[in-house]
Amino acid sequence: xxxxxIQALNDPLGAQPVTLAPEPERLPSIRIIRxxxxxxxxxxNKVRSHxxxxxIVIARCEAIRRIGxxxxxxxxxxxxxxxxxxxxxxxxxxxxxxxxxxxxxxKYNKFRQALVEGSEx
Numbered sequence: 484x485x486x487x488x489i490q491a492l493n494d495p496l497g498a499q500p501v502t503l504a505p506e507p508e509r510l511p512s513i514r515i516i517r518x519x520x521x522x523x524x525x526x527x528n529k530v531r532s533h534x535x536x537x538x539i540v541i542a543r544c545e546a547i548r549r550i551g552x553x554x555x556x557x558x559x560x561x562x563x564x565x566x567x568x569x570x571x572x573x574x575x576x577x578x579x580x581x582x583x584x585x586x587x588x589x590k591y592n593k594f595r596q597a598l599v600e601g602s603e604x
Contacts, residue, residue: 492495497595500587511553511554512550512553512554512557512562512565513527513565514550515530515546515550515553516530516550516565519542519545519546519549520542522542522544523538523539523541523542523545525538525539525542528543529545530542530546531565531566531567532541532549532564532567533567533569536579543566543577544577546566547562547566547574547578548564548577548578551574551578558571559571559572559574559575560574562574
């Protein structure tokens, strides 16, 4: 049995697994992640991690938005794979909860500040 016959047995319906875009097409995405990381004084690995510290989430949010805007044909799952296997629903939430220039963390901080100012009055 050759490799093609073995693959046909493993995948009788011919479904192909989801894979990332070819390497040359992904390079600009990696460049965006590096630019955002440098802007926020973080490492590329921190931005791509699952860390939930405020500064890292803001940077990740910006990078996801920029990649989605630059390559609208990439699926949420493909973008999530660039961020260490981030679930597609998490990537979708970054787009749904954020406007073109604000992150969900910024909105939360404004809301929290309004609460603090309201309690002082």
